[in-house]
Amino acid sequence: MDNKELKKKIRECNRCGFCQDVCPTYRYTKNEAAVARGRVRLARLISEGKYKWGEEDEITEHIKTCLLCRACVVNCPSSVITDEIMMKAREEINFAKGFNLFHKLLYRGFLSHQERLKVAGMLARFYDRSGARWIVRNSGVLNTFRKLKNMENILPMGLKPPLRSQLPEILKQVNKPKFRIGYFAGCATNTFFSDIGKAALLYLQHRGCQVEVPEIQCCGGPHKSAGDMEEAKRLAKENIVTFLKGDYDYIISDCATCGSTLKEYEELFKNDLQMKEKAQQFSEKILDLNKFIADYLPPDEDLKALDKKVTYHDPCHLVRGLEVTAEPRELLKRIPGVEFREMREADWCCGGAGSYCFTQQEMSAKILEGKIDNFIETGAEILATSCPACTMQLSAGLRKKSVKAKVKHPVQLLAESVGLV
């Protein structure tokens, strides 16, 4: 989006205020600067020359506290693309001020490099399992660094070895496969939630799919959200090349963020003559795991009873990104014995929003608390969702409120039901 287009998009907001009803950050601040109408107004003042990107810390702050959850976008009568305006704004701010240290360390430092991520994952696992975590938590050392403590709290418990290291045991040849699947095992699934990936791979094979798990680069979603389009494109190119080589029927992801980011590669390269066609081919093959199982495979006849009360949280990137919302519920309801209970505001952001839970801790915690309260109200014992970032955030929320419930991907329950895990 160039500046002229940006200005045009910004001016489509005629300030009706409908976004107030659906914006999580507005709900908890009641501050006009923390809702789409206000944020877009500030962007407009800059586009009209009254202020400059990066020069007003307060504007920068309000641009950064947007969750990019897109609730305003889908509810806006003029369909103002506030999320894209915010990403563009962040890009401009980065351009004016340079990347901040957090971004350099986490995004360009780790997420852009799979080998470093692997080391980080090993360290995190060592920290979690060796007893170091117990010592650190009980020593009180974290209390001096409140922000660090909050971050530590979000880090998942009981980390397993990365998915990639388990692949030799998981992957097998399938006789007369119905589909050839390229599985996009994203950074978070691989490093923190290998159980989800394992369940997905085993289940897909069980249903007659031949699955491969190519080496990937980060999908670039976090970079995009932070306004680092250059790096996002670099990563995207590598992924496109890798997966097109495999000539798969479909490319499937269990992660809402990866899935929606991969689907948007087409848009990312729409002005790049060299990449445009390839990106299009790639994006056409992207499917969310729930959708693939629900719509592309016949109903599973091996499902055994699983007596559980289950509810479902819609990840933003799935409900408003890939527009997948009925399918995961459908899968859960298919499992005999499962009592599905709909949660109030199931499609509201949980406040995880990628690294938002680290960078905007206070706001994130408030939004999370509301989400957990809604979960408690359902009386369910399993909170199903389809995004590792949501899983991390929701699990931390349950721990904080000492709620004895588990967060699981629907595919984990399917795999459990047929006795694969």
Next chain:
Amino acid sequence: MLDKHLLVKLKSIVGKEDILTSKISREVYAYDSSPFIHEPEAVVFPETTAEVAEILKLSEAYSIPVVPRGAGTCLSGGAVSLYGGISLVLTKMDKILDIDTVNETALVETGVTNLNLQKAVEPLGFMFAPDPASQKAATIGGNVAECAGGIRGVKYGVTKDHVLGLEVVLPGGEIVTTGALASGYGFIPDLTGIFSGSEGTFGIITKILVKLTVMPETMRTMMAVFDSLDKAGEAVSAIIAKGIVPTTLEIMDKSMIRAVDDFLKLGFPRDAEAVLLLEVDGYEVEIDRQVDVIEEIFREKKASSVQSAKDRTEREKLWLARRSGNGALGRIKPAYMVQDITVPRHRLPQMLRFVSDISKKYDITIAQMAHAGDGNLHPHLLYDPDDPEEFERVEEASHEIFETALKMDGTLTGEHGIGLEKLPFMKLQFSEKDISFMKRVKKALDTNLNLNKGKVLEL
């Protein structure tokens, strides 16, 4: 900027979390949903009536103008701070204090949104009848202050018909109650009524006792397509003349239909010149007969198609489409001036036609919709703020529309308020004596003229 001592005092009243004074904060409280933009000097969020009272005491002591504000969805500039001062944002007073199904009332704080009240009473079989299009955001306090209407207005009336009592903080900080909230129930002049539609110029409404309405047993929603606005308007007059009082009768013109269809993808007839959305409600037994009569009228007036909503979801989508009209116009042009002139119902077709002619005469886009059942028109005059020449034409057209509506025995505003927008036209509608009486009432309540200064009346 406000005086330092005053700021310290304000902080001691509401706490430092509930006051904003930075340049950027003032920018985002400078607007509402109208084209007017004026910055306050401080934005204050009281959380209790007592805090509001303390703030109004300070306003008197320091002669600081105060502009009450709810969600900031006013269409006539009522919530912008023309003279700086304090923007008093009441959205943190958002508790529903009581719902009484026996007496069919609800007691709410001023900042409860219309939609949240609807959601709270709906499971109990009730509704709050006023349902302005902005109900997702707009607050009950704001609804009362502007005397908001809504799409159910034809049958159920406007906000003032559903307010039983108020708690109001008067300029100077005195807290009073009126109507059924007050102990002196027997005082006959309608003091509650004075504050309905007072646009925040008489006092700050802090609590409202509203009347709830029992949800009708059944509803039937229909959409008829016409090849001209006139014919749709004639159908409206004919339906009313038959003694049928629909819940809603809404007209949308072609540009409006297209804009909302772009948003909701409902498959609206994009080439239709006019669509009439109609709903009747009541007991099952009476509805069928009404629907028969209405369909007959649609045939007579040559509707090109008539459809009924199949289920609740379809019905809700139709009304969401209607409510999204204002907002969706951003797709066509970045700004609009919307009027809410009201004419006697039999004049509706004539007025709709006149507005269409005006649009051609001044070469501007006017998207029309109307609460046709009340003769309340909403011509949206679209413009680009970067084109001053076009804006001038919009202003001239606007003027002519006001004048014509008044000539047809209509009024300047049905529900959006006078605010800043219609202030220059007050003289057209009211005599000097009438305006002078209004001024005396205003001065009796707000002697030092600190409340929403510069709105409604020129003082």
